[in-house]
Amino acid sequence: MISPVVPAPPARFSAQNRSRALQADIIELILDRDLRAGDPLPTENELAQALGIGRNTLREALKVLQALGVVEIRHGFGMFVAPRNFEALTEGLTFRGRLSLRHEGQEATQLVDVRQALEAGLIGEAMDLMTGEHLVEIETTVRRMESAAQRGAIFTALDEQFHHQLFEPLDNELLSNLMSVFWKVYRKIHSELVEDPVLDLAETAALHRRIFEAVRAGDKTLAAARLRCHFDGIRAELKKLRDPA
Helix, strand or coil, X not given: CXXXXXXXXXXXXXXXXXXXXXXXXXXHHHHHCCCCCCCECCCHHHHHHHHCCCHHHHHHHHHHHHHCCCEEEECCCEEEECCCCCHHHHHHHHHHHHHHHCCCCHHHHHHHHHHHHHHHHHHHHHHHHCCHHHHHHHHHHHHHHHHXXXXXXXXXXXXXXXXXXXXXXXXXXXXXXXXXXXXXXXXXXHHHHCCCHHHHHHHHHHHHHHHHHHHHCCCHHHHHHHHHHCCHHHHHHHHHHHCCC
16 A cells, blocks of 8 residues: 655745744734834734734744834733834844954945935935024034044044934934934944044044034035045945955
């Protein structure tokens, strides 16, 4: 008697696809119910019943969505639509950028390209909305950077503040969050590439002064060009990874 053919076990990626589909179903449920950031989700029992799945399967999907910043699980309180949180994006981009530094730095270079394009591309629009008050605040930050450079003190927080102030007139929360993400990634990459950043303090402060002067003069083309120059140093360091000679 010929033994029946035993079907091959399902491929591993099938389970992964089912998991992704379940995650998508949970996201659609959140959207369909018009829930907002901070709103409570249905209980585990209600979700499992609505989606037609077991609670263990549901919990695994929720853990992934929590890691992605979609769901927030507060033990003892319940599940909620996660507040605006870019930490998952920051951690992922930082890892990819740092990992690429061990090789040819391609992804790190791409991250620098994106930040450069974002700032140089939007500075003109921001300048259109700038008031005298904005300019005073930006120059105050520049002066604090120059003072710190003279003391030999690193001014990372002031550098970040300067770039946020440039685009504050746009009143774009998403842009502000994205800039924070790219700033954190950029800073981490820069710290791994540059052995002694203290040596660059005076030139860094001077570059920010030149950017500000172009902004104050209303020269959009020059301001964009000087913002692009801001990234020349790290771009040169990344190029060494691709072309060590």
